[in-house]
Amino acid sequence: MFFHSKHSSLLSLRVIIIGAGPAGLTLARILQTRGAENVTVIERDVDRYHRPQGGSLDLHNESGQAALRAAGLHAEFMKLARPEGEDMKITDKHFSILHSEVSTTPPGPSPIFGTMFTRPEIDRTQLRDLLIDSLEPGTIRWGTEVVDIMEDPQGASAGPYVVRVRPKVASGDSGATARASDGRDGLALPQDNSGLEHLYADLIVGTDGAWSRTRSLLTPVKPTYSGISFYDITIDNADTTPLTSSPDYPTVGALVGRGMLISLEHGRGMFAQRNSGGRVRIYANFAVPAEFLDMPENSLEGKSDIKAVNAHIASLFPDWSPTLLELIAANTNPVTPRKIYALPVGHSWSRPPTQPGSAPRAAMITLVGDAAHVMSPFAGEGVNQAMADSMSLADHLSWAKYDGQLERAVVEFERAMFQRVEPIARETSDNLVMFFLTEDTPRSLVNMMKQYESWWFLTKYMAGKVVQGVFGAKH
Ligand SMILES: Cc1cc2nc3c(=O)[nH]c(=O)nc-3n(C[C@H](O)[C@H](O)[C@H](O)COP(=O)(O)OP(=O)(O)OC[C@H]3O[C@@H](n4cnc5c(N)ncnc54)[C@H](O)[C@@H]3O)c2cc1C
CATH class of the missing domain: 3.50.50.60 (FAD/NAD(P)-binding domain)
Structure with missing residues (x-):
């Protein structure tokens, strides 16, 4: 009460x-x-x-969205949110697509379940505003x-x-x-x-x-330091920034899609994420000691030549697909190094x-x-x-x-x-x-996503049956 x-x-x-x-x-x-x-x-x-204020955040129904409901702001949030931001591709370093998820078409709350099964994305700046x-x-x-x-x-x-x-x-x-x-x-x-x-x-x-x-x-x-450091990269105008290495993906926007592109190998990974306003944010992650980003070759202190910075970051992904590395080369903004603590x-x-x-x-x-x-x-x-x-x-x-x-x-x-x-x-x-630390990454992640999908599908199916039952009983 x-x-x-x-x-x-x-x-x-x-x-x-x-x-x-x-x-x-x-x-x-x-x-x-x-x-x-x-x-x-x-x-x-x-x-x-x-x-x-940083990149995009997905708000979960039972926590972030529930808080916005309690705050009387959920309807306003849904006007700003990007349900299609839930799309996800998982690839290995050769850009073999191992898992692909496309949010419902048209995206958005379902007529029956509302936002119960959604995790729409919103830019942190928009949420804060x-x-x-x-x-x-x-x-x-x-x-x-x-x-x-x-x-x-x-x-x-x-x-x-x-x-x-x-x-x-x-x-x-x-x-x-x-x-x-x-x-x-x-x-x-x-x-x-x-x-x-x-x-x-x-x-x-x-x-x-x-x-x-x-x-x-x-x-x-x-x-304490989590063992992961990353470079935080933002690409403006992703939908008009050209890529040349694959005819299937003529722009940065086309490659990343509406949501997230996750590419992993043991010890490193690239998370490219669609933000609002045609921006894409890339987190280039490394499992490294805490000093890694402070070493002279990796530190960005005083380095204003963005092309040289891009080239150095790309060199930290040896043997990676040219399609993925082209994402980094497309950057024209200053890069921020970050360490993850927990x-x-x-x-x-x-x-x-x-x-x-x-x-x-x-x-x-x-x-x-x-x-x-x-x-x-x-x-x-x-x-x-x-x-x-x-x-x-x-x-x-x-x-x-x-x-x-x-x-x-x-x-x-x-x-x-x-x-x-x-x-x-x-x-x-x-x-x-x-x-980052299992030998079979990204297979382990893909397996988890598949299990999650089956569970999700079953839950939706069962909930649908219950709703149908109640609906049928009343009419
Ligand atoms: C790269 C990255 C990606 C992330 N992605 C996700 C994601 O996808 N989904 C997700 O759920 N979470 C994500 N997070 C985590 C998420 O950003 C944080 O959990 C969230 O911002 C925590 O909110 P907060 O209000 O507790 O703290 P903060 O957002 O850190 O806010 C703290 C505020 O306090 C102010 N402040 C600090 N010290 C003082 C002081 N002494 N006096 C006055 N003001 C002060 C700061 O200026 C700031 O405004 C991510 C984090 C990072 C680093």
């Missing part, structure tokens, strides 16, 4: 959300739709387009960085928290840090504290991503129990999304679980059974999140091994 009325315990709860990524924005939106009037999102980027534009004006404090978090010395029963922020930082790392009142993370405050603003919060939610500073208030665990599977934290007889905590800190459980992208679950976390936290805060019991609501939310995410993080980690 939800409280939607003006008497909701959410109404007066002072919530500070640190980070305006999909997790923080989804949480802010759902809380506001349920009556919360005191929600602030702190974001260190100076505006929404301060830096490129959708969420940002849905918030009450002034909810997001752009260009603001958290300096530290302390318990209010005047506050009763361990709360509220004081969040000291530095407004209007240009960008990047100012040396600021979050610090528990007992100084647990041991990092020093900046010397010069002038110009800091004090914000008061009953609930602080760290949605500050993989390198969350808020996390240090709850756990010392940090993400928290351990099953990562969780606990709090010291409150002393017997003492009142429950009146102020809480928790984590949501990548801050809580950053994982590799190889199951396409990161953003979906981040948004599911936000929906779940909003539910726990608005359920009548926790009314006025902030500590119980947050602890129960965390327990549910740990349980939900652990098997997904395990699957993601297993997928990384299957994609």
Whole structure:
């Protein structure tokens, strides 16, 4: 049961959300739709387009899409989404197509099942815009960085928290840090504290991503290198960028298709993904030590000759099909090197129990999304679980059974999140091994996709029979 009325315990709860990524924005939106009037999102980027937001994300029915339904934004999402983005080709390094999936024609929600069996794609920028534009004006404090978090010395029963922020930082790392009142993370405050603003919060939610500073208030665990590094390449105008090596694929767009082209061999892989606006994004992945991208020959520091960069990246795929390598050669944009980090599977934290007889905590800190459980992208679950976390936290805060019991609501939310995410993080980690580290890749992936397809087909068929049965019985 939800409280939607003006008497909701959410109404007066002072919530500070640190980070305006999909997790923080989804949480802010759902809380506001349920009556919360005191929600602030702190974001260190100076505006929404301060830096490129990355590629396309597929939102799953039971998590990302469910959160958008809870946020009242699903219909708007479906207008922007690309159901045909679910198309997928899997090839080996010789460009032999081993598996091909084409989403239903015409693509989109089925008349019977709606979006139940869909995982439509949306660009991250579009998703973020959708969420940002849905918030009450002034909810997001752009260009603001958290300096530290302390318990209010005047506050009763361990709360509220004081969040000291530095407004209007240009960008990047100012040396600021979050610090528990007992100084647990041991990092020093900046010397010069002038110009800091004090914000008061009953609930602080760290949605500050993989390198969350808020996390240090709850756990010392940090993400570790996953073993995979990649070059992030974007090709504009894919449908008019010519390719010459195969008459079947006259353009980059024709080769990649409407969705994803995955090409793999042991230790390396290319993921080419259709984005909106005729763009294609290519992730050129390598199973390598963490230093690989910093080695002089692989580092892109100071290298502005894009053709030379393309040629070097292509040289890291020896014996690959010229058709696939031509994709890299077609790039005309600067390339970004990235390393994939992840928290351990099953990562969780606990709090010291409150002393017997003492009142429950009146102020809480928790984590949501990548801050809580950053994982590799190889199951396409990161953003979906981040948004599911936000929906779940909003539910726990608005359920009548926790009314006025902030500590119980947050602890129960965390327990549910740990349980939900652990098997997904395990699957993601297993997928990384299957994609890059098994000798028979990409056969292992193809076999998994075929099994998945049979299961999917059977489920759809059975559900269809049930619907037919109900329909038939009524008429
Ligand atoms: C290459 C790649 C491909 C991916 N593909 C997929 C995919 O296909 N499907 C999928 O589900 N997931 C994918 N993911 C994962 C997905 O992007 C993340 O799981 C998702 O963005 C997590 O959302 P978030 O809001 O928790 O964190 P983020 O999106 O990281 O947002 C965190 C926000 O916090 C802000 N911030 C950080 N520190 C501070 C601070 N101190 N003060 C104020 N603000 C701060 C940041 O500027 C940022 O805006 C991919 C990730 C990568 C790297």
